[in-house]
């Protein structure tokens with residue numbers, strides 16, 4: 001799959017196949033995709049815990065927000081954590097969150113290429129997620145990434161989520177967020 005194809009194919013899908021496990025070689029391929037991401041001074045500030053063991057996974061799922069019930073069907077959830085001290089801080093610019101985003105961006109595209117869903121979420125209780133997966137206090141739990149093969153059952157989705165499954169949520173007009181030569185001049 002070309003990178004452009006993966007970019008176009010990727011969606012934050014929510015209909016998951018709960019019965020299909022993600023194999024170890026696929027996990028390692030996701031790891032490679034994230035590991036090779038660029039980072040400031042090659043600091044690699046990401047700490048990513050792959051949770052798939054049944055007991056641990058069930059406990060982690062209790063951290064999901066109500067609107068993320070669809071994610072309870074996932075066979076694999078990643079807990080992404082980092083801390084400011086593990087990456088560049090240049091005056092008021094802190095790069096740890098940025099670099100984690102780059103790594104997860106690559107991982108998500110590789111998952112797409114493998115035919116999988118890798119869907120980052122912010123809707124969870126970070127303290128519960130921290131406790132369940134043993135993330136040290138000084139780390140920020142930045143996101144969970146819900147991983148699964150696509151499924152066919154929409155029973156866990158809200159009406160809005162069912163709609164989003166069919167159609168990609170619209171983007172802002174290009175000129176609002178991309179500028180040419182000078183801030184505010186639409187590209």
Ligand SMILES: Cc1cc2nc3c(=O)[nH]c(=O)nc-3n(C[C@H](O)[C@H](O)[C@H](O)COP(=O)(O)O)c2cc1C
Pocket residue numbers: 010011012013014067068120121122123124143168169
């Ligand atoms: C940081 C982040 C947090 C998100 N949190 C949630 C979430 O809690 N629940 C959810 O269903 N989707 C979540 N999403 C998915 C977005 O809603 C989705 O990416 C956006 O609507 C655009 O849709 P698309 O990815 O299919 O193009 C999140 C995405 C990101 C990047």
